[in-house]
Amino acid sequence: MQKTMKKYTYTDKKDTRSGFGDGLLEAGKRNPEVVALCADLIGSLKMNDFIKAFPERFFQVGIAEANMIGIAAGLATSGKIPFTGTFANFSTGRVYDQIRQSVAYSDKNVKICASHAGLTLGEDGATHQILEDIGMMKMLPGMTVINPCDYNQTKAATIAIAEHHGPVYLRFGRPVVPIFTDPDQKFEIGKAWMVNEGADVSIFATGHLVWEAIQAGEILAEEGIDAEIINIHTIKPLDAEAVLKSVAKTGCVVTAEEHNRLGGLGDSIAQLLAVNNPTPQEFVAVNDSFGESGTPAQLMTKYGLDAVNIVKAVKKVIARKKQNA
Amino acid sequence: MTQDISELKKIASQVRRDIVRMVHACQSGHPGGSLGCTDFLVALYFAIMKHDPKFNMEGKGEDLFFLSNGHISPVFYSVLAHAGYFDKAELATFRKINSRLQGHPTTHEGLPGVRIASGSLGQGMSVAIGAALAKKLNGDDRLVFSLHGDGELQEGQIWEAAMFAPHNKVDNLICTVDYNGQQIDGPTEMVLSLGDLKGKFEAFGWDVLEGDGNDMEKVVAVLQKAISHTGKGKPVVILLKTGMGYGVDFMMGSHKWHGVAPNDEQLNVALAQLEETLGDY
Numbered sequence: 001m002q003k004t005m006k007k008y009t010y011t012d013k014k015d016t017r018s019g020f021g022d023g024l025l026e027a028g029k030r031n032p033e034v035v036a037l038c039a040d041l042i043g044s045l046k047m048n049d050f051i052k053a054f055p056e057r058f059f060q061v062g063i064a065e066a067n068m069i070g071i072a073a074g075l076a077t078s079g080k081i082p083f084t085g086t087f088a089n090f091s092t093g094r095v096y097d098q099i100r101q102s103v104a105y106s107d108k109n110v111k112i113c114a115s116h117a118g119l120t121l122g123e124d125g126a127t128h129q130i131l132e133d134i135g136m137m138k139m140l141p142g143m144t145v146i147n148p149c150d151y152n153q154t155k156a157a158t159i160a161i162a163e164h165h166g167p168v169y170l171r172f173g174r175p176v177v178p179i180f181t182d183p184d185q186k187f188e189i190g191k192a193w194m195v196n197e198g199a200d201v202s203i204f205a206t207g208h209l210v211w212e213a214i215q216a217g218e219i220l221a222e223e224g225i226d227a228e229i230i231n232i233h234t235i236k237p238l239d240a241e242a243v244l245k246s247v248a249k250t251g252c253v254v255t256a257e258e259h260n261r262l263g264g265l266g267d268s269i270a271q272l273l274a275v276n277n278p279t280p281q282e283f284v285a286v287n288d289s290f291g292e293s294g295t296p297a298q299l300m301t302k303y304g305l306d307a308v309n310i311v312k313a314v315k316k317v318i319a320r321k322k323q324n325a
Numbered sequence: 326m327t328q329d330i331s332e333l334k335k336i337a338s339q340v341r342r343d344i345v346r347m348v349h350a351c352q353s354g355h356p357g358g359s360l361g362c363t364d365f366l367v368a369l370y371f372a373i374m375k376h377d378p379k380f381n382m383e384g385k386g387e388d389l390f391f392l393s394n395g396h397i398s399p400v401f402y403s404v405l406a407h408a409g410y411f412d413k414a415e416l417a418t419f420r421k422i423n424s425r426l427q428g429h430p431t432t433h434e435g436l437p438g439v440r441i442a443s444g445s446l447g448q449g450m451s452v453a454i455g456a457a458l459a460k461k462l463n464g465d466d467r468l469v470f471s472l473h474g475d476g477e478l479q480e481g482q483i484w485e486a487a488m489f490a491p492h493n494k495v496d497n498l499i500c501t502v503d504y505n506g507q508q509i510d511g512p513t514e515m516v517l518s519l520g521d522l523k524g525k526f527e528a529f530g531w532d533v534l535e536g537d538g539n540d541m542e543k544v545v546a547v548l549q550k551a552i553s554h555t556g557k558g559k560p561v562v563i564l565l566k567t568g569m570g571y572g573v574d575f576m577m578g579s580h581k582w583h584g585v586a587p588n589d590e591q592l593n594v595a596l597a598q599l600e601e602t603l604g605d606y
Binding site for chain 1: 382383384385389391431432433440441442443444445447448449450451452453454455456457458459460462463481482485486488489493
């Protein structure tokens with residue numbers, strides 16, 4: 001009755017933003033065209049090492065995010081590969097029109113790198129906890145949207161986007177979380193990562209929810225449910241082939257993300273399935289609300305973004321699948 | 326490239342004809358600001374900038390121009406066409422379906438000469454600063470030019486950029502303000518006063534020049550003067566006094582022709598005032 005789940009352990013924990021900082025330094029070493037900009041949050045974005053190594057390729061713009069996006073577009077016009085750094089809220093909602101016109105519509109090779117995304121920013125509260133950013137960014141034609149799950153994946157993704165031509169939104173977070181992916185991984189934009197093969201349900205998770213999905217998978221395995229867990233680090237372009245292949249096998253879906261259920265990963269998967277293979281789906285996401293102050297762990301529990309809630313969603317969706325059968 | 330003022334005037338007259346014909350043909354677009362900025366753009370592309378109409382996006386070794394007030398696309402397109410970036414005949418497609426000459430300029434359709442989309446106001450100064458910084462990083466001693474509406478200066482992003490450029494000694498940048506005192510809803514002094522614009526830019530740390538934007542000789546002179554002011558640690562801004570609708574008597578000096586196209590009769594009156602010097606497209 002009990003199923004087996006691929007074992008994931010960790011020996012170290014780090015914040016994903018440190019993965020960005022280390023990845024940026026590496027990208028800077030590999031390509032002299034890589035430049036960076038920051039809006040008065042160097043420490044928070046972990047950009048110090050890049051600045052130390054390449055002071056002339058860094059621009060402090062002050063608390064002026066709109067100007068930062070415009071300057072990045074100008075640098076990209078002349079062949080530079082600019083990485084902008086600020087919190088996710090100020091990287092997206094505050095500068096949506098600048099990104100839309102000067103970056104996305106103008107097809108500029110700008111990398112918008114956004115830390116402190118989602119509820120896990122914690123105590124600062126809802127003014128800073130953006131839960132709509134994936135939606136805003138994925139709606140922009142030509143924009144690539146990436147939300148990596150741990151330090152190693154964030155570092156690899158940062159290096160990978162420097163080698164990709166086109167605008168990218170890279171979303172990561174503040175809290176220290178387990179490191180469980182391969183330190184030597186080759187990050188492929190738009191290519192889902194099979195975390196665990198299973199037959200009973202497909203769990204598609206992104207960002208900090210991937211570790212929660214693994215925890216959920218272990219609980220489910222003990223209860224005899226064989227969960228397939230897939231890490232969708234690239235929300236756009238979505239790996240449609242991986243999603244459809246998994247769903248053809250399992251027949252039901254749970255999506256898990258630190259984002260509003262409107263406009264996030266869940267929406268993208270639902271739209272894909274509605275057209276290609278209508279399938280029962282449950283959403284582990286914030287239920288169309290703002291966040292609030294609290295510790296990251298308290299907030300993830302209160303807003304239902306943890307392993308316990310993934311397990312509940314899996315049981316619910318499997319019951320719906322059986323009803324339909 | 327020519328410094329011959331009478332040659333430049335001839336080009337400007339033809340560009341003005343193109344503008345009124347373009348907006349008439351699609352019965353939309355912005356003739357007022359386009360006519361007012363014609364002398365500036367003609368001077369820039371035919372007497373001032375080193376540029377290559379074969380067009381390379383990065384523009385290394387070239388002077389670059391960014392149009393921030395994208396609604397004056399008719400003058401931009403006409404000047405680009407006459408400068409050889411694309412065939413003049415394409416001006417007939419302005420604002421029409423499947424055209425590269427979109428209502429507001431964009432890189433999206435691959436039109437040579439356009440390096441950034443503009444139309445949503447206030448963004449071009451930041452972009453020009455970015456391009457100027459890239460030139461410094463590349464050891465490229467050519468300049469970056471930009472044009473902004475005066476009403477556009479009401480956008481907050483302009484002042485973020487205006488604060489950044491002097492702090493970072495972006496002294497390879499010449500921004501020009503189309504200082505016509507008009508915007509869609511009326512005179513800027515009524516809508517939202519710009520106040521002491523010269524004093525504002527100076528307080529931010531800019532080298533501020535003033536000029537007459539509809540006298541070709543003076544336009545060329547103020548641009549040359551601006552170039553002589555570059556490389557001295559400060560960004561340069563030219564407050565260029567222009568008349569909205571300049572060159573067509575019934576359009577001049579009023580915000581009413583900001584975004585209105587002439588009818589058939591008005592077109593003929595306008596064309597009678599503008600000599601056909603280089604052949605209509």
